[in-house]
Amino acid sequence: MDILISTGSSLFLLIGSFLCISGGLGILRFPDFYTRMHAVSVTETLATTMILLGLMLLSPDILVLLKLIIILLMTLFISPTASHALAHAAMRNDLKPELDQKNKDEVMPSNP
Amino acid sequence: MLAHLPVLQVIVPLLAAPLCLFLTRPRLAWGFALFVSALAFVISCILLQQVMSSGIIIYELGGWEAPWGIEYRIDPLNAFLLLIITAISTVVLLAAHTSIQQEIPRERQTLFYILYLLSLAGMLGIVATGDAFNVFVFLEISSLSAYALIALGKDRRALWAAYQYLIMGTVGATFILIGIGLMYQMTGTLNMDDLSRRLPEVEHTRTVFTAYAFIIVGICLKLALFPLHLWLPNAYAYAPSIVTAFFAATATKVAIYLLIRFTFSVFGLTFSFTALPLRLLFLTLGLVGVFAASTTAIYQKNVKHLFAYSSIAQIGYMIIGFSVSTTTGLMATLLHLFNHALMKGALFLALCGVIYRIGSVQLKHFNGLGYQMPYTMAAVVIGGLSLIGVPLTVGFISKWYLILAVIENGWWPVAVLILLGSLLAVVYIWRIVESAYFKSPLPGRGNIKEAPLSILLPVWLLVIANIYFGIDTRLSVQVTQAAAMSLFGVGP
């Protein structure tokens, strides 16, 4: 049983780490804001879930488990919402998702 | 209840401040603040009397004994400082209502009194406590309220002055925090008394040396010692005049107190003056401060600026007395602390009256004022004479002891320089006297009445104190002597 739990958690953690890294690569390597955001938000949710699941298997008592569940739920709520809001705001403020016109992306420090 | 006096001294104004928030009418808030301040004054009188008769009072907050809990430790030095602060605060508050009504919008007046009380409580806390970190906390209470108070000034430059003060003050406080941290790291304690016992074991280490340097620089920032004085003139000049009167008479005194406390009680004299060439450094800074600031004062067009620079010069005198570091020198510093509080309190309060009537303190507006506001200007003249150090005023007493101390030490040139510095004071005071009495009023100015009684009364209270303590020096000399002795009792 113990072995099962520890292998399980290791597996989850491993997958989580891998997803994390791929998300990190995404944010670093993708060409424009929207694709970067895509990379981050997609991997992030799953990666967090995986890592937290891995930790849940390790948790020694019920309170810790509960807290982990709370964190997980909150992440599941918050992360997509934040991504949505971010994309929404970027869109409204005239940030076009075009690849060939990168120069347009510069945020203008316009202060009257 | 008598046993609890040390803590009551601080928490009475501290708890009165939030209570003040419930008093929406400014007049009520003023009355309450005045009452509280007077109460604090009474407490400090009793404390001083107790300390003088029965020695150091120790009060353990929370009932935990010293190095674990925080303790209040009242010796003659603190008791003396507490007395100065509460006395000045009470007198200044007497005049506050009239002046504040004119200078601050009505909806902010109550807030003003709250901040004033907090500032008062902060200063009292710094002075009363015997714990190094507690000093930092109360330092921040008093400084934060000071920034807000200064920013309440009418002129927009008040905001800028307050901001500069905030930056300088916070850097100073953070330096002190670093210093306290390093001290703590080497000794494992925060209690001043405990520190003074444990520091000698590690005093040769470079860490302690650094700690001392940081604390001194931090305090000097707060103190506005000569090269670090840049925030002071503007802060004093553009703050509401009541605030100027209060801070000019108390804030720098608290910083001097900290300097003395850390140098003499915590680090001990031998360490303080052997680790660094501090005596020489302070002496030079003090002297240069006196001359540079006095000379700048001569060229000021704004009388508040003028007196602010004169304050920096007076701080120079106190530092000279401090650098002599004999009993007499320290006595001179402490006497000057007391006396300077009286003179600057009187002078700035008088200016408060002038602002109330003519709305400006430009020197050119003083023309002919000597005949229109005779009592106020007479007060200014007497205060100015005291600043110069004419006999029969308090200024004379402290200068006398200062020169005595310097000569005792065989520093003849310094004594001559101090006298020369006083001559500079003659020049800038003369400029005010000249325009007030020997120039005709600016054309187009209507008839100006004397300042209202509520301002005039505290002004003359301070002026009379100026003369009284200039003639009858028993009280001040006795107390300062006891304080200086007690400091040297701790030292070598």
Add this chain to the structure above:
Amino acid sequence: MGHYNYWIVIVLMMIGFYIVIAHGNLIKKIIGLGIFQTSVFILYISMANVDGGTAPIFAEGICQYSNPLPHVLILTAIVVGIATTALGLALTLRIKEAYGTIEEEEIQEKDNLDC
């Protein structure tokens, strides 16, 4: 080599301090002040650390705790820090309204004009 931690803290501290004195933008100064203070906090917390110790909350079977006192001091100092930041920002806002700028040099120029 046992002090490398302190050295990093000091470098951070000095960067914060440099921002405070060298930059002219008032908001930037306040950020710098924050960094300066936070670095001092790190200094305190570093000195509280004990090798092999854990957080100072009682638990069964643990005998080596970190020193709680610096933690307490820094809790207080953090509060003081946020109070200062808030007040400083409030002042900055008022300065912006009164002067129309938050650059140190421009404010000083305007002041000189006033005099």
Add this chain to the structure above:
Amino acid sequence: MLIAAILAILVVMVMAFTRGFVGPTLYDRILAVNMFGTKTVLLISLLGFLMGRPEFLDIAIVYALINFISVIGVLRYSDSSIFKDRKLQKKIIKKSS
């Protein structure tokens, strides 16, 4: 395994940090900060387990919350005129009144 996960997260934090550092747009920075925040949440939970004191998950919860609130704050205040979208606001006000 915990250590491996921590290392992975640290690497990702560095990546996110680089993105926040490089920009180029404001939103990239916000995105980076957001990602940084969630990774810190994970990091703290992992550290808690590593040190054997998993009670400290409270801190992770606070992180998650604060992270959310500050991202919202950034977005909310990025509506102000310095990020220019006054046109839209005016349009909506007109429509509703």
Add this chain to the structure above:
Amino acid sequence: MTAIAIVRLKDLFPLIMLSGIYSLLSSGFFVTMDAVDVAFTEAAVGAGISTLLLLVAITMTGRTEHPVRHKPILALVVVTITGGLLIYGTLDMPIFGSAQAPVHLHVAPRYINDSMQEVGVPNIVTSVLASYRGFDTFGEVVVIFTAGIGVLALLSVVPRPVTVAKINSLNHLLHEQHLILRIVSKTLLPFIMLFALYVQFHGDYGPGGGFQAGVIFAAAIILYTMLFGMITARRVINQSLIQVLAAIGVLLYGSIGVVSLLNGKNFLDYSILAGDPVAGQHLGILLIELGVGITVTSVMIIIFFNFAGRREYLQHLKKNNEGNNDTSC
């Protein structure tokens, strides 16, 4: 980990985001250094509240920084001297992490060994904070209170009376912009508040306490304000009530001190509050933490409301003035 932060600071246009990251990083560092309470606070304050305040501030002041015209050589010299002095000072410090350092030998052992018997609270930080050095904490509450009053004195504006139509239009505007955000936040709000209460009363056993709880609670209300608009928030939370609460928190703390004073013990000696000294300590800590929580919550709200209110007021002024004096400052 801290090394990353150094790189960040070379950036010339980092402003708020990166200072938020710095805060996160340093609190991460605090966790690794076992200072959980501090990490907690730093996360909530540095990354949360102060970032928000800075944000609101830059929306009013503009976010471009003008290049500095004078040469910063003097500043560099000052910084180098200070830093050099500090490094010089570290040379004699005890080795990092050494258990033999004087710090760990003098005052602290008593806290670690005896506080369980004397105060009866598992979290040593809480017992030192609230009992052994309770007066420092009292000072800290007063500092926060001072900041609140100071901000009030500097920024407060009398809110303009608003018409129902205006509220509706604003509501509509916000609703259109932030629909999803509003729904998610509304769902989360009660949980955040619940969590704040948990932190408040669990501070004896785990990391947390009045200050952290206050900040979280205030953050919840700030979140609400941001998404539902100042006007709605003002109607939910009465401004003068909040001010009174700020004062009440301080007074609660102080009055507990006074109670022990009246009972013949020293100021803030809680052991008198119940028959058994340890129970008294526990009760005292609970009550003062409550006082801290109340003050911190209300002061944070006061500060934020006044910042945001000022912003609104300025926008209003600007709208009125548009056309006649746009450029003059």
